[in-house]
Amino acid sequence: MRFQPPWGGAFRLQSFVHRTPEALSPATVESIRKAILGSSLLGDSNLSGQFSGTYGFSITFRREALSEVTAMFPAFAPYLDTALLPDCDTFLLNPLLVREGRGVGAHIDRSLEFYGAGIGCPVAVSVLYVQVPETLSGGELRLYHRGNRVAALKPVPRTLVVFRGDLTHEVAAIDAGAPALSGARISLVVEQYRVPHSLRAGVPRFEVRTRAGMA
Amino acid sequence: MRELTMDVWLAQGPEEVFAAFGDPFRLRRWYGAPPGGHRTGATGDVASGEPFQVSLIDASGAPVMQRGQILSVTPGEGLELEMAWEGGGLGADATRAAIALRPAEGGTRVEVRQGPFSTAEALEAHRAWWGACLGRLVRVAAGDAVPCFEEFWEESRGFVGPLGAAAYTVLAGLREAGAPAETVAQVEELLYTHLARLPPDTAEALGAVLRSRVTEAG
Structure with a gap:
């Protein structure tokens, strides 16, 4: 086993976030947008209480099930091709729709703890901004490292943001510009994990979850 | 049945001390770890009054879990919570704790009352646990960078x-x-x-x- 640089080489101890403008083509992002808004899975968020009032669904999958994920959600394939880090083995993919008057409270992602205590936080989290209304006010992504704010990122369409999984983060409340679900701030988030070997058996190979349960 | 009472004085005012309860970054630096042990994580939205779990390891590295729920909060004055333990030698009692922040001598006296305890051993184990927590609270409220296993553990992932x-x-x-x-x-x-x-x-x-x-x- 060779020494591997941390975070798959994506970050250093004192660096926290990368932003790639125009990460995917307009046509690709538009097809992602249509796939999310047209999905029958879309509903109240099934994530933690900090996501109250937001919408989405979540897809847990191990790397070996990637082809099944892209078969079910072909529009997401180019995003996953771009975003997945090579040394992560398990992922939680989550379209996130936030409307006016809502935000996401400060939290560290630990979504896979649902499957077993001890899995902890992801190695990294990737966010693609799929739809950002032109008149949007608020909705910036704020990142904190050990209590200190290290970034405040205004959402920009087609931009890919990758941040370290140990960062606490929040989405500031949207003040205006996204009154309807079809005009919401839409991002496609993928939490990227390296699950300890002893806990892997508890994580499903591929599972879609909504507020109502497994889809 | 037995009840634990103890207190500690801090140089900061009640509002400033209370901030160390409300700010999750500061809270995890002082709350939870038993003497010689560490806090490794927590789940649940404490602020909303949902049940929460604090994961810990004791001085020997053995896992300990605290399950609890905030029952009431009076900003700047204190809070009430209930808690129970799995492991850690703190007993099997489900107890209620009240933490009061009272202005005193230019600072704040933090008073803890907790019970009922069915054994003296459980009460004394909680006294030691609160002693460790409140000792860290004094440092956190003073602005010290109290080392936090949970922070390092997450970062090292x-x-x-x-x-x-x-x-x-x-x-x-x-x-x-x-x-x-x-x-x-x-x-x-x-x-x-x-x-x-x-x-x-x-x-x-x-x-x-x-x-x-x-x-x-x-």
Whole structure:
């Protein structure tokens, strides 16, 4: 086993976030947008209480099930091709729709703890901004490292943001510009994990979850 | 049935002390870890009054879990919660605790009342636990950077294998010792550049040495 640089080489101890403008083509992002808004899975968020009032669904999958994920959600394939880090083995993919008057409270992602205590936080989290209304006010992504704010990122369409999984983060409340679900701030988030070997058996190979349960 | 009472005085005013309860970054630096142990994580939205779980390890490294729920909060004045334990020698009692923040001598007296305890041993174990927590609270409220296993543990998740853990420990240690950011960055580049050149069998042997030394020390 060779020494591997941390975070798959994506970050250093004192660096926290990368932003790639125009990460995917307009046509690709538009097809992602249509796939999310047209999905029958879309509903109240099934994530933690900090996501109250937001919408989405979540897809847990191990790397070996990637082809099944892209078969079910072909529009997401180019995003996953771009975003997945090579040394992560398990992922939680989550379209996130936030409307006016809502935000996401400060939290560290630990979504896979649902499957077993001890899995902890992801190695990294990737966010693609799929739809950002032109008149949007608020909705910036704020990142904190050990209590200190290290970034405040205004959402920009087609931009890919990758941040370290140990960062606490929040989405500031949207003040205006996204009154309807079809005009919401839409991002496609993928939490990227390296699950300890002893806990892997508890994580499903591929599972879609909504507020109502497994889809 | 027995009840625990204890208190500690802090130089800061009640509002300032209360901020160490409401700010999750500060809260985890003082709340939870038993004497000689560490807090490893927590789940549940404490602020909303949902049930929460605090994951801990005791001084021997054995897992301990606190389950609880905030029952009431009066900002700047205190809160009430209930708690029960799995492991850790704190007994099986489900108890209620009231924490009151009272202005005193230019600062704040933090008073804890908790019970009922069915045994004196459980009460004394909680006294020791609160002693450890309140000792850290004094430091956190004063602005000290109280070391937090949970923070380091989360940050170290990006590092792979024993050599990655060793590199993290050196780098985080430099940072915590106050080394300038550029020095930390230089050491980091040096480590990654050279460690990546290690033949796999050498990396594996060194990793095994590290594991054995850590086991021996434990």
